[in-house]
Amino acid sequence: MVTIKEIAKAVGVSSATVSRVLNYDPALSISPVKRQAIIETAEALNYETPRNRNKASGPVAPSLLTKLVIVHFLEPSDEISDPYYVGVRLGIETRCRDLKTEIVKVFHSDDLPEASLLESAAGVIVIGKHSDHEIAWLRQHARHVVFADFDPKSDHLDSVFSDVGLATQKILDSLKSSGYKRVGFIGSHESLNGSVQHFAEKRCVAFIEWQKRNGTFDPDLLVLADCSNGQSLRLDTGYRLARDLLALAERPDVIVTSNDNMAIGAYRALQEAGLSIPKDIAVISFNDIPVAQFLTPPLTTVRIHGEHIGETAVDLLLERLSGRSYGKQVRIATELIWRDSCRKPLDL
Incomplete structure (x- = not known):
């Protein structure tokens, strides 16, 4: 480390x-x-x-x-x-x-x-x-x-x-084994060939397919950004989408974010709401950028x-x-x- x-x-x-x-x-x-x-x-x-x-x-x-x-x-x-x-x-x-x-x-x-x-x-x-x-x-x-x-x-x-789709399936299998019931997902729509393809990003597709196979799909727990301008998925996007999840009458008990930047934004939204990670809501992500190990608490993430x-x-x-x-x-x-x-x- x-x-x-x-x-x-x-x-x-x-x-x-x-x-x-x-x-x-x-x-x-x-x-x-x-x-x-x-x-x-x-x-x-x-x-x-x-x-x-x-x-x-x-x-x-x-x-x-x-x-x-x-x-x-x-x-x-x-x-x-x-x-x-x-x-x-x-x-x-x-x-x-x-x-x-x-x-x-x-x-x-x-x-x-x-x-x-x-x-x-x-x-x-x-x-x-x-x-x-x-x-x-x-x-x-x-x-x-x-x-x-x-x-x-x-x-x-x-x-x-x-294969981030396969990695998403492995995350969800692990969360199920850990006893998590309500899994929120923060991600984006796919943008390619000049058009936005809704619910087509690989992690999002895998999330929806897994939830439907297990009979647990709740569209309210899926919040996505439109990144058609070609930008990467940023901290402020994660923050905004996490706030959307926290506004639900029944909050998720774990949030999966499409990348670590969005996870950092989710951390801030959770901390502002006075919630403890992972006691109140857990967070898991993708990429394992260097900052992931220095967050409080250190971030569980898929190393790509x-x-x-x-x-x-x-x-x-x-x-x-x-x-x-x-x-x-x-x-x-x-x-x-x-x-x-x-x-x-x-x-x-």
Whole structure:
């Protein structure tokens, strides 16, 4: 476990500043550069610890991958607000540093990247969800394309991702074994190909299907945000949706949030309402960003290995450069990390 003191020492700030940044303290005055340094250092140190680091060996000579373009579905400010995606990018960058590969980063904007930029690179790694139009354009202008943290559902395309739907089912099975009855869900609608697809996000789909199979589905316990503007799921969204759940005549006894940022927002809503976690309402989430272990109480969450998703994306690109001609999809396993925000089943 990385400590706040270690992060502070690496960045050259106080432990209090690190704590306030990781907990998204709105009253903290700090430059965007320093904030980014703290978040990236926290993620990188977590990545380098023995329990996380598993450096891969390249399948071909590093010289084959001379230049790589990263195309991100988020803007820089949105990426920093969600350290999970920082982790994915750091995994790519660390692997490329090992291979002495030049990296060009292109963050989200209203315009597609310059075609000449993609054509000049050995390959492109695309982070996050992209529309069919964007995928077709990227394939047209890039020699090789790999998708990280997104599965375009094509046998011809390379992708690496984690199955968050399956992880949601495992969460709900565990909550049932722990004796929780009323499970609230905080998430978002799916936004892809220029339209909002209601109740189509994978965690949301899995939640609804599981509840219906078990005869426990209550639509009042499902609160979703419209994130069609391409932003990540943020703290303020979690806060607002948690307040909606707390306004119910019969509150949930546990809340599942789609990511840790939303869980932090839910924590604030619960604490403002004078409720104790997990005594009054438990909280469980996804991603296991560095701050999760420093919350009060520490957050139970699904660890999605973003750094290894990034590393594997580079390795898939190397395989293409070495001659692989068929599509390959890799699923990185998730891990449920039990902490004090939720009681775990007695058999664990």
